[in-house]
Amino acid sequence: MTRALLSPKAENDLDAHCAYIAVDNPEAALRVRKVILATADFLAQNPEIGKRIRNSGTRHRQIRWLVVPKFRNYLIFYQAHRETILVIRVLHAAQDWTRFFGSREEPASE
Numbered sequence: 001m002t003r004a005l006l007s008p009k010a011e012n013d014l015d016a017h018c019a020y021i022a023v024d025n026p027e028a029a030l031r032v033r034k035v036i037l038a039t040a041d042f043l044a045q046n047p048e049i050g051k052r053i054r055n056s057g058t059r060h061r062q063i064r065w066l067v068v069p070k071f072r073n074y075l076i077f078y079q080a081h082r083e084t085i086l087v088i089r090v091l092h093a094a095q096d097w098t099r100f101f102g103s104r105e106e107p108a109s110e
Contacts, residue, residue, distance in 0.1 A: 001041065001045070002041070002044040002045050002083060002084050003041050003044060003084065004037075004040035004041050004043060004044040004078070004084055004085050004086075004087055005081060005084055005085070005086045005087065006040070006086075006087045007086060007087060007088050007089075009088065009089055010087040010088060010089055010090050013089055013090040013091060014033060014036060014037075014090045017032065017074065017090065017092060018030075018032060018033050032071055032074070035068060035070045035071055036068055036071070036074060036076065036090060039066070039068050039069065039070075039076060040076055040078070040085070040087050043066060043076065043078055043085050043087075044084040044085045047064070047078075047080050047085050049064075049066060050064030050065050050066040050076075050078065051064060051065055051066070052064055053065065053077075062079045062080065063077055063078065063079050063088060064077070064078055064079065065077045065078070065097075066078075067093075072093070073092055073093045073094070074090060074091070074092060074093065075090070075091050075092075075093060075097060076089075076090055077089040077090075077091065077097070
């Protein structure tokens with residue numbers, strides 16, 4: 001089975017989300033972690049499933065995203081990486097993801 005790779009930022013994101021959940025419910029935090037990692041591994045085998053970021057700048061043109069099906073408040077941002085994917089960020093839906101990936105039109109070149 002192909003496993004997804006996580007960037008240091010994605011690992012930090014996942015740790016922070018799970019730590020927040022664990023304050024009230026440690027078992028739920030473990031379930032969320034397992035599902036997010038399983039979803040990332042699924043994406044590693046099916047990298048075209050995610051959507052591209054609309055109006056992304058050149059730097060983020062190859063990044064795709066997917067809502068975690070079982071926990072729809074979490075978004076996985078990733079890009080193809082050799083025979084797998086690299087998870088760039090794991091963000092909560094309440095976070096303004098555009099501040100991380102700049103969803104705006106590029107200036108026209110002259």
